[in-house]
Amino acid sequence: MDIMIIGYARVSSTGQDLDTQLAKLKAAEAEKVFSEKRSGLDEARPELAKALEFAREGDVFTVSKVDRLARSAAHLHQIVKDLDKKGVGFKVLDDAWLDTTTRTGKLVFGILASIAEFETALRKERQMEGIAKAKAKAEAKGEPWKTGRPVVLDHDLIKKLKAEGLSVRQVAKVAGCSPSAVQKVLAAAA
Numbered sequence: 552m553d554i555m556i557i558g559y560a561r562v563s564s565t566g567q568d569l570d571t572q573l574a575k576l577k578a579a580e581a582e583k584v585f586s587e588k589r590s591g592l593d594e595a596r597p598e599l600a601k602a603l604e605f606a607r608e609g610d611v612f613t614v615s616k617v618d619r620l621a622r623s624a625a626h627l628h629q630i631v632k633d634l635d636k637k638g639v640g641f642k643v644l645d646d647a648w649l650d651t652t653t654r655t656g657k658l659v660f661g662i663l664a665s666i667a668e669f670e671t672a673l674r675k676e677r678q679m680e681g682i683a684k685a686k687a688k689a690e691a692k693g694e695p696w697k698t699g700r701p702v703v704l705d706h707d708l709i710k711k712l713k714a715e716g717l718s719v720r721q722v723a724k725v726a727g728c729s730p731s732a733v734q735k736v737l738a739a740a741a
Contacts, residue, residue, distance in 0.1 A: 554609045558584035559602045561619045563591060575615040575644050591622050603630070608638035611652055615644045624667030631660060704728055709736045 558581030560572035569586050576584050585602035589595075599620070606612050612634050614620045621627035631641045631651060640652035641660075649663075650656035686696045705726060712722040713733070723730040 554611070555583060555607070556581045556611050556613055557602055557606050558613050559599060559620060560584065560586040560615065561591065561596070561599070562588050564588065572615045572619060576613060579613055579642075579644055581613055591618065594622075603633065606634060606637060606639040611640040611642050613642045613644060617643050617646060617649060624663065625671055628664040628667050631664075704732060704736055706736050706740070709733055710740055713737060 556579060558573075558576035558579070560569045560576060562569055562572075567588070569588075573584065573586065583602075583605065585598040585605070587596060587598035589598075602612070617627060621630060634641050635651065641650070642652060642656075643649040648656060648659050651660055682698075689696045709722055709726050709728075712725055713719075717725070719730045719733050719737075723733045726733065
C-alpha cells in the first residue's frame, strides 16, 4: 500500500496568498495538496471536504498550522477523530508535537481533545447560567421570558401592504413576520 502525504492550505481572504503554506507542504513532500481561499469560520469548505474524502488508510493529512484547518479545538478534534477512524495520521508542520503518527503526538492530541471537551462543557454551563439569570430578571420585572433575537417590524410597510389590499398572511410573508405580529401592528394602529 502506498502511503501518501496529503496537504491542505487555506487563507481567509483574497488579499492573502497561499505561497508560504504551499512551500512548507512541498518541503514536507506532500504529494497531493488541496488549497482554498475561504474563511476558517466557513463551514462549507469544498477543498477541505475533498482532501478529507481523498485520504486513505495509512496516509498522513498535513497542514502547516493548525489554525489553517479548524475553527475551534472541538472542530479540530472532530476532524482528527474522523481521520483516525479511516486510519489516517494527522500532522502539523509548525507544531511538531501535533503529530498523531507518533505515540507522543497521540498522547498530546488526546490531552488537547480532553481540554476541548472541558471547554465546551464550561461554555455550555455558563450559557445555561446566563439564561437562568435573564429569565429570573424578566420574571422579577413581571415580564414574559422570551428567547431569541427580537423581531424588528416595519410598521409602515405592514400598514401600507394592508392598505393595498393584501391579506394578513400575504403581508406577513412580505414583511418577514408572523400573521399574529401583523394583526398586533394593525390593531395598535387602529
